[in-house]
Amino acid sequence: MAGLMALAAPLPAIAASGPSKASEWSLGELRAADVRVLSVGYRLATANAPFCRAIENAAGMTLHHIGQYPDAGAARATFGFAGDYAVLALVADGPAARAGLRTDDAIVSLNGMPLAPTAEELAAIDQVAAYRPIAWADARMRAALDKGPVALGILRGGEPMTVTVAGTPACRSRFELRPSDSYGASADGDIVGITVPMLAFMVDDDELAAILAHELSHNLLEHRRRLNEAGVQRGLMQQLGRNARITLATEIEADRLSVWLMANAGYDPRGAIRFWTRYGRQRGKGIFSAPTHYRWKKRVRLFEDELATLQASVQEPRGWYPPLLAEPPAPLE
Known part of the structure; x- marks a missing residue:
């Protein structure tokens, strides 16, 4: 589950004796694990912002896309997905939550523009096809936040509304849980990733x-x-x-x-x-x-x-x- 923007409040650790493979975890458990990874990452990135040369504005939330999930029906049953993009998780007292966003809100627009990539835009992204939509949205959301507060058009319970979110300074990097069955962690210059078995070992x-x-x-x-x-x-x-x-x-x-x-x-x-x-x-x-x-x-x-x-x-x-x-x-x- 690829996180879009970092989170904050720490969650209880998942016991090291629990399931160690991504395939053994439910979607709800993976969401909780994703929040945990992003929470710790957000705290590291924001606390060290005064010393980092590359800074961005973090909103304290993650988005996900229905196309990430092999079983779209199961994803809709767990997360709702009134649109293609939705809020996966929020920091309890982070910028997005303070602005009024809620978990499972569908995100349909960014600063008045539809959150809908074209086929050409997706084809240009060097990612596995299932993750291109979230990579596209991530790039646009981060760029918009770095210019100031962003207006997000959302659907909640079928009702449209607008929520304005302002970010907070953080060292530039985003953090994500990777649904692999191997032990590992990595960094590519922008993304920090950790696999499910590595997290379960903590x-x-x-x-x-x-x-x-x-x-x-x-x-x-x-x-x-x-x-x-x-x-x-x-x-x-x-x-x-x-x-x-x-x-x-x-x-x-x-x-x-x-x-x-x-x-x-x-x-x-x-x-x-x-x-x-x-x-x-x-x-x-x-x-x-x-x-x-x-x-x-x-x-x-x-x-x-x-x-x-x-x-x-x-x-x-x-x-x-x-x-x-x-x-x-x-x-x-």
Whole structure:
């Protein structure tokens, strides 16, 4: 379920002993999980906005599209969908909720223009076909919010109305739950994603914040662009020689910055230590034991050292200024 804009209020953690595959979760459970991911992401992004170079206005809501769901009938039974687009989730006290939006409101227009992409617009989007409509709407909604308050035309109980929403500053990134059955998390420069099994492994939101903060750090430090400029090869070649060494440097940077992002958002940075200790012992093989990543014990020591550095620093009224954000990212070598 791809989230459109970040959320805030934290939800109770899903027990690690519960279902671990996306196929085992109901649509309602996936909605709750999506809200949880986006809630923690919103909190990280808004709390660290004073230190980020790329800022956007977050509205505290997510949208979804009926075309995302293989079983449209089940989606309509669970979520309503009076139109193609609808509100998936809201922050309890976020900008969109304060403006009067409600969960399952159908969104039919943005600033007076129909929220209806053309076939040509969708064809130009480099996404799986089912997710192109939400990617299209996401791009337009984010661009409109960055210019100021947006007027959303909605349908509620069959009645049309208009709700005006103003965003709040946040580090530029959006957060989404990915309905994969594999363990993983990723960042592409704009989107932070985490899979259902990875989320199910989390004991609490401090651990979830550790993973999302790490991936957010990749975006904030422009690692995809810098890796491309350094000529790092992807795939199997990324595990070898110079490619692996430079990739490892970005992973170290992301781990270091994540500690500061967590602290500024009010999460316990030791959640990263708890998570990687447990994950390393239970699932220590695979990508996280490749030459592009520290082994879990060395990674835990890195977190401990960075936390000591943070605790010895002076906290400003707006938070701890992360050293890695104090200067523009340097070229990778």
